[in-house]
Amino acid sequence: MEEHDNKFQSRIDAGEFVEPKDSMPDAYRNHLIRQMSQHAHSEVIGMQPEGNWISRAPSLRAKQILLAKIQDEGGHGLYLYSAAETLGISRSEMIDQLQKGKAKYSNIFNYPALTWADIGAIGWLVDGAAIVNQISLQRTSYGPYSRAMLRICKEESFHQRQGYEIMAKMMKGTKEQQEMAQDAMNRWWWPALMMFGPHDSDSPHSSDAFRWKIKREGNDELRQKFIDKTVQQSEVIGLTIPDKELKWNEQKNIYDHGEINWDEFNQVIRGNGPCNKQRMEHHIKYHEEGAWVREAAEAFKNKKAKKENLINA
Amino acid sequence: MATDTQLDLWEVFIQPKSGNRYAHAGSIHASDKKMAIQNARDIYTRRGEGTSIWVVPSNCIIASDPNDEDMLFEPSNDKVYRHPTFYEMPEGAKNI
Ligand SMILES: [Fe+2]
Ligand SMILES: [Fe+2]
Numbered sequence: 001m002e003e004h005d006n007k008f009q010s011r012i013d014a015g016e017f018v019e020p021k022d023s024m025p026d027a028y029r030n031h032l033i034r035q036m037s038q039h040a041h042s043e044v045i046g047m048q049p050e051g052n053w054i055s056r057a058p059s060l061r062a063k064q065i066l067l068a069k070i071q072d073e074g075g076h077g078l079y080l081y082s083a084a085e086t087l088g089i090s091r092s093e094m095i096d097q098l099q100k101g102k103a104k105y106s107n108i109f110n111y112p113a114l115t116w117a118d119i120g121a122i123g124w125l126v127d128g129a130a131i132v133n134q135i136s137l138q139r140t141s142y143g144p145y146s147r148a149m150l151r152i153c154k155e156e157s158f159h160q161r162q163g164y165e166i167m168a169k170m171m172k173g174t175k176e177q178q179e180m181a182q183d184a185m186n187r188w189w190w191p192a193l194m195m196f197g198p199h200d201s202d203s204p205h206s207s208d209a210f211r212w213k214i215k216r217e218g219n220d221e222l223r224q225k226f227i228d229k230t231v232q233q234s235e236v237i238g239l240t241i242p243d244k245e246l247k248w249n250e251q252k253n254i255y256d257h258g259e260i261n262w263d264e265f266n267q268v269i270r271g272n273g274p275c276n277k278q279r280m281e282h283h284i285k286y287h288e289e290g291a292w293v294r295e296a297a298e299a300f301k302n303k304k305a306k307k308e309n310l311i312n313a
Numbered sequence: 314m315a316t317d318t319q320l321d322l323w324e325v326f327i328q329p330k331s332g333n334r335y336a337h338a339g340s341i342h343a344s345d346k347k348m349a350i351q352n353a354r355d356i357y358t359r360r361g362e363g364t365s366i367w368v369v370p371s372n373c374i375i376a377s378d379p380n381d382e383d384m385l386f387e388p389s390n391d392k393v394y395r396h397p398t399f400y401e402m403p404e405g406a407k408n409i
Contacts, residue, residue: 022379068359075356082322082340091319091342148339155360297320297344304345 017143020086040080041105049113083144110273117184123163125192141213196223322371325353327363
């Protein structure tokens with residue numbers, strides 16, 4: 001067993017990718033199943049806060065963009081579920097784990113999208129943070145995961161830009177629109193920073209993930225990248241980042257920032273965020289209401305197969 | 314709920330441009346060929362990624378065993394004469 005693990009580790013150290021049929025330690029497989037299914041669930045649950053605004057989008061253009069963006073997120077969920085299936089878990093099992101609360105999804109989607117500016121903030125900040133993380137995952141050691149990330153990153157840049165465009169437009173609008181944009185910024189900034197997870201020093205699974213090159217950069221490193229590029233973008237459109245301690249550090253060439261409220265983070269993870277209950281109820285409701293479609297498709301397939309057998313007999 | 318499945322698994326191959334080879338894009342779930350093509354179209358070609366799609370039931374794909382890698386691919390390494398650079402061409406010969 002140990003010899004097998006050493007051989008696996010030397011493949012990883014040599015920069016090789018792992019493919020579905022390759023032998024791999026159970027812990028590596030389980031780590032990936034957990035991470036990839038959580039990633040897939042996040043894409044799918046993430047459709048809810050935005051879906052809430054499709055019928056209220058302020059123009060036809062805005063509505064088309066939002067629909068296309070949400071459709072992409074559904075696609076991302078599907079790429080990731082099928083990439084995770086190559087590890088030997090079925091999509092039904094993953095969905096079941098989600099619905100029973102055994103699998104998590106990104107905390108960020110437990111916050112509500114209250115105004116149209118939230119749609120701007122989600123695209124710009126939430127997708128923006130996701131992109132930083134996903135670019136790093138393009139080089140993850142599991143082949144199917146890495147390939148899914150390449151495809152997803154190509155699609156994500158439109159998501160971030162459409163969000164930033166909404167914010168920029170509102171900041172050029174009336175005083176009320178500007179306030180609405182700043183309010184959305186105030187509510188989404190900190191949860192967006194929490195998306196990168198706890199500090200590396202407090203992060204429970206990270207050492208294995210680094211050793212196996214599932215993860216290439218630390219949570220704090222990625223979070224810093226996101227902050228450093230977002231500050232300038234917010235200045236350009238006149239938004240204020242809701243962090244009084246945020247300031248440029250000449251020596252380190254990065255922005256220093258205030259401490260994240262980890263109590264809030266842990267509360268939301270434990271299920272006490274503003275929308276946890278609603279998100280899960282919605283997912284279960286529509287999953288169950290769609291069951292007849294899947295059953296009908298199966299019945300149709302079986303009926304056709306029977307007919308073909310009769311003809312061939 | 315025994316009949317509530319996630320449908321069968323299919324592999325999707327896409328030809329990016331006319332004349333190009335088909336490349337594996339990922340997989341989808343569908344109950345039959347028609348749904349498989351439709352789902353592959355919706356999931357993998359929303360931005361003009363392809364001109365044509367193949368879908369294949371995943372259980373019809375036979376893959377080589379990674380443990381056989383040496384046995385399968387090693388023998389070609391000692392056959393350098395399969396490469397054009399192996400041959401010595403006379404001084405001055407052109408277009409060869
Ligand atoms: Fe996404
Ligand atoms: Fe996105």
